[in-house]
Amino acid sequence: MQTPHAHPTSTFIILEGPDGSGKTSTASALCDLLRHKGRQVLRVREPGSTSLGQELRQIALDAKRSSGNPHTIALLMQAARVESYLMVDTWLSTHPRGTVISERSWPSTVAYQGSAIGHDAALELTRFGLGLHLYAHLSRARHQLALLFGPRRPFFEDAIDSTVDHDAVEAYYRSLIPEAHAVSDRNHPDVFPLTPTQRAAALAQQLELI
Numbered sequence: 001m002q003t004p005h006a007h008p009t010s011t012f013i014i015l016e017g018p019d020g021s022g023k024t025s026t027a028s029a030l031c032d033l034l035r036h037k038g039r040q041v042l043r044v045r046e047p048g049s050t051s052l053g054q055e056l057r058q059i060a061l062d063a064k065r066s067s068g069n070p071h072t073i074a075l076l077m078q079a080a081r082v083e084s085y086l087m088v089d090t091w092l093s094t095h096p097r098g099t100v101i102s103e104r105s106w107p108s109t110v111a112y113q114g115s116a117i118g119h120d121a122a123l124e125l126t127r128f129g130l131g132l133h134l135y136a137h138l139s140r141a142r143h144q145l146a147l148l149f150g151p152r153r154p155f156f157e158d159a160i161d162s163t164v165d166h167d168a169v170e171a172y173y174r175s176l177i178p179e180a181h182a183v184s185d186r187n188h189p190d191v192f193p194l195t196p197t198q199r200a201a202a203l204a205q206q207l208e209l210i
């Protein structure tokens with residue numbers, strides 16, 4: 001969301017969407033485009049980004065596959081998020097006009113764990129562990145949320161995690177549409193009408209980055 005600061009110097013873009021909706025492909029194309037235009041870009045993903053974040057990812061995804069406790073999974077995701085935000089914070093301190101592209105962030109915890117632990121509880125949990133300093137630094141960034149949708153079934157049926165309530169996940173993302181600053185393929189939810197490069201260009205324009 002847009003912060004009240006008059007001169008936001010950095011941009012923090014969260015790419016969200018259901019599994020297989022094209023986040024990685026779009027992040028890659030967006031990163032290439034913005035770097036080509038001379039912007040300094042940092043790419044992160046949740047869970048992941050740091051070595052501890054990668055370990056947490058492994059544990060969290062294993063727990064998901066074995067239908068582990070959703071509270072535990074949400075806490076593991078949040079721990080990985082704090083790791084990622086700390087890395088972002090360090091990078092922004094030396095790249096004050098930089099652009100951060102994060103594949104997934106807090107909306108994923110609400111979308112994926114929210115139906116089991118409650119959406120409000122999940123949202124509350126996504127603030128845990130972010131100290132004042134981190135808030136202060138990140139709040140200077142211009143936050144943008146980009147939602148992606150793409151084909152889920154039947155194309156990726158084999159790759160789809162059967163422990164996830166995909167309809168609930170997608171419904172939560174759709175509920176965010178009015179708050180999202182950019183929605184790719186909004187009018188074509190079940191197909192990929194644009195290539196990743198075209199999506200990236202459309203997003204960059206909507207986010208006023210080019």
Ligand SMILES: Nc1ncnc2c1ncn2[C@@H]1O[C@H](COP(=O)(O)OP(=O)(O)OP(=O)(O)O)[C@@H](O)[C@H]1O
Binds near residue numbers: 021022023194
């Ligand atoms: N715009 C597009 N048009 C056609 N195919 C696409 C497009 N974007 C992504 N794909 C293909 O769809 C598949 C999933 O894409 P990608 O890995 O980028 O999605 P993702 O949202 O990051 O997935 P996950 O949630 O599993 O990490 C890949 O095979 C990719 O090549």
Ligand SMILES: Cc1cn([C@H]2C[C@H](O)[C@@H](COP(=O)(O)O)O2)c(=O)[nH]c1=O
Binds near residue numbers: 046047105112
């Ligand atoms: C951040 C986050 C992620 N998840 C889920 C969503 C996906 O199924 C996997 C991550 O895989 P991807 O290849 O990086 O998309 O984890 C979740 O359940 N909760 C979260 O907070």
